[in-house]
Amino acid sequence: MRNPLGVLLLLLLALQACNPARAQAPRTLVRAEAVRGHWNDASPPATGWTPVTLMDQWQTRWPEHDGVVWYRVRWQQADAHAPTGLLLDYICMAGAVYVNGSLIGRGASLSEPLSRAWVAPQYYLLDAPLLKPGENELLVRVSGLVAYQPAFGTVTVGDPEQVQALFRANKRVRFDLQMLDTAIGAVLAAVFGLFWLLRRQDTTYGWYALNGLFGMLYGLNWVKASPWPFSTTDGWQAFVAGCYMAMAACYLIFLLRFADRRWPRTERALLGVAAVVFALALALPQVFGPHRNVYVMPMIGLHYAASAAFMVWALRHGRTDQKVLGLCIVIPLFTALYDFAIYIGLVRADTMIGSFASPIMLLGLGFVLAHRFAATMRRVEGFNAELQREVAVATGELSAMLTQKHALELAHSRAGERLQLVRDLHDGFGGTLVGAIARLQQAPEDTSKADLVALLKEMRDDLRLVIDTTAQEQASLAELIAPLRHRASRLLDAAGIDARWQVEGLDGVHLEPAHSLDLLRLLQEALTNVFKHSRARCVDVRIEREGARLRMRVTDDGVGPMGMASPRADGGGAGFASMRLRVQRLGASLEVRDAAPGTELRLDMPLAA
Known part of the structure; x- marks a missing residue:
């Protein structure tokens, strides 16, 4: 063993040769071929294939084509027995996946109502006998409508662990964060809806709750795998667009309320337009679904412009909570511009980054509104404490006044009773006594004892009346x-x-x-x-x-x-x-x-x- 280092290198090379699966790093395939098909095609046409670069949005090539496009991707497989991970980054709308002629995955509905495969990437684990040595062929049948950016994204093959890690990371961004965003929005909408129910006079919470409700419905567009309860893709997309219109209108009024402003005519116009568009979208989905950009894009522009205006105003003139809200708007505003570019097709990408910033904005909004509610409650509690102190002082003063008044009333009542008794004795018994004296003075000297007794009884009866009415005044x-x-x-x-x-x-x-x-x-x-x-x-x-x-x-x-x-x-x-x-x-x-x-x-x- 003259050269132990060389022997060690030979052993490492042998181990690597025995584990070809770990030697196969993930490869992203961007070259493919595409051909148009029909809704009922079970296999692709033999001719008409066109080279394309993935990701491919076919509305740029076939702007009038609603239906099926077949995509064919080939790659070289060194070892057919080595497990291989397959990642399909993006399929819009629905798809069926074949490897070497065998079906390995299929959407729930490849015709209307189309299932929505684009909400998340797809991962498959391939192994023998599905794979073969040398060239392997991936065939994907994509069903879509040209109005909704039908597309097929890149393909990644390679080591299963690494490809699956890519799948999880991609899914986390495109689906999990969207689901988290929707859940946070729903919870905040419910919480601040309850705040509004408890404090109706502060409509800021009510408008935020409505904005959150329609935002949650709009956010379902990124997580739902089917257009249910609508029977067509047009119906679902029209509904989603109507929800965005309502969400934006409520959001703009929320900004006005948070800025302590009321613009009745503007608010009525916003709500009126949103309500009319929402109703027409539900009534005429075949028109308002494919042509949603006609009414959504102006509202998007107004949405972004109002957010920017509020941000500038808050940073210059606003209170602390208004400035915090203005800062919360900054990052989502820039990410929204990028997502808007994807939406209108200026940027060819399969992932919108608004899902990163949206939870931050929602949590920031929630913090601002919660801080506002807490400040209001502190003011109310302070007012209640001050009110309790003032009530205690007033109660003490009133108690002293009532005690003094009661004493005066008792003294006055006693004086009145004495005066009344004097008056009754003077007017009644006194008159009887004076009359009796006069009668005795004028009576003859031989007045009988019976007459005197009768006179005294009359005086006694009159005195009893005075006593009865005085003793039983109530x-x-x-x-x-x-x-x-x-x-x-x-x-x-x-x-x-x-x-x-x-x-x-x-x-x-x-x-x-x-x-x-x-x-x-x-x-x-x-x-x-x-x-x-x-x-x-x-x-x-x-x-x-x-x-x-x-x-x-x-x-x-x-x-x-x-x-x-x-x-x-x-x-x-x-x-x-x-x-x-x-x-x-x-x-x-x-x-x-x-x-x-x-x-x-x-x-x-x-x-x-």
């Missing part, structure tokens, strides 16, 4: 009448007079203390006259409420009127003159008439509302 009229009824009934029964009482509807009647006293004195005076002068055997007392009026009737069967030939004032308020004075204070009417036999007294008095 009582109803029925409760005030009850003591008088009891005393009068006992007095009349002792005199052999049958007293029949009928009191109705007085439980809820409350009069002022002075009015209650006047009414009770009237009733007492009427019954006293019956007792003293009528020589009656029975008396009917009826007191009732009729609507807003109080009616009282006292009827006896004596010699009336109430045994009196003329008005008298026998002291103590007895007599018709005293009765009429009380009736006048009550605002009532009094009628005393002959009831044949006997006397009837009628009182009609209005009740306060």
Whole structure:
């Protein structure tokens, strides 16, 4: 072993020769041949093949061709037994894949409604006996419509692990990021839609939620593998274009609201155009699908122009949150220009890079709106705290005022009660006392003891009325009448007079203390006259409420009127003159008439509302 290094090199070369699969690096094939076919073709035409460079968009070569184009790609395979990875970068719309004449993959629908193979790359693992040594042939049948950039992308063959890694990276960009973008948009739309429902006056959240909703529907164009629920590709593409129009209109109004601006005419025009286009796209998909650029491109221009204008305005004049939103727009604005170039065919590529920037923009927008909502809530919480402090101070002041007012009212009430008692004693009992004194002064010296006792009883009854009305100031009229009824009934029964009482509807009647006293004195005076002068055997007392009026009737069967030939004032308020004075204070009417036999007294008095 004179040269161990040479032996080691020979061993490494032998190992590499025994593992040809690892020696076969991935190769990207860009040269192919293409030929037009028909919708129902099961195999390609034998003639008419044209050399093309992949990726190939056939509308540039056959601008009127809707249908099938066959693509043929050949490559050299050193070892047919070595597993080989096959990556088809892009097929638009639907495709069927053959290797050496054997079908290895097929779209769900190769005719309308076309399946949508372009949303993700396709990977296949090839092995013997499918492969053969030397030249191998890949045949791809592509079904497409010229209005939607039908195309076939590059082909990559080589080591399965490396090709599959390329497939995963490509799929991550073209499909997974788009799916993530759509999911983030849907979540943010739902969250800020809930914010708007909780705070209807701030329509910024509502317009962002609508923008997110239509943006999610528009984003489905990059992840859906079929045009369902539409029966044609035109129907789906018209729907997607209509969603973009609605999304852009809502986005522009959202920018206005975020800038604290309202342009009613412009907003109505935007919404009107978007609504009309959306409705027509659904009604006439065969027109609005293939010709979507006619109305979508002006809206794209307006979309980008408004974004740029908002960015400039926010950086110059905006608040912090508006500046952050302006910065969030910068990167998506530039990536959108590149994607727009792909959309209109200026750039031949199969991957739009907006999927990289869109999640960043969505998260930035979400952060800005969440920050705005949090700031609003902080202002509300601060206002609530300040309001609570002010309410506490006001409550304390009001409590002190109410306590002071209550004390004053109690003092005033007590003073009023004392004054009322003095007035009642002066006007009622005082008059009775003065009359009694006058009667005693004018009475003969041989006045009987019975007359003196009767006079004192009259004074006692008047004093009881004053006490009853003062002690039961809050009582109803029925409760005030009850003591008088009891005393009068006992007095009349002792005199052999049958007293029949009928009191109705007085439980809820409350009069002022002075009015209650006047009414009770009237009733007492009427019954006293019956007792003293009528020589009656029975008396009917009826007191009732009729609507807003109080009616009282006292009827006896004596010699009336109430045994009196003329008005008298026998002291103590007895007599018709005293009765009429009380009736006048009550605002009532009094009628005393002959009831044949006997006397009837009628009182009609209005009740306060």
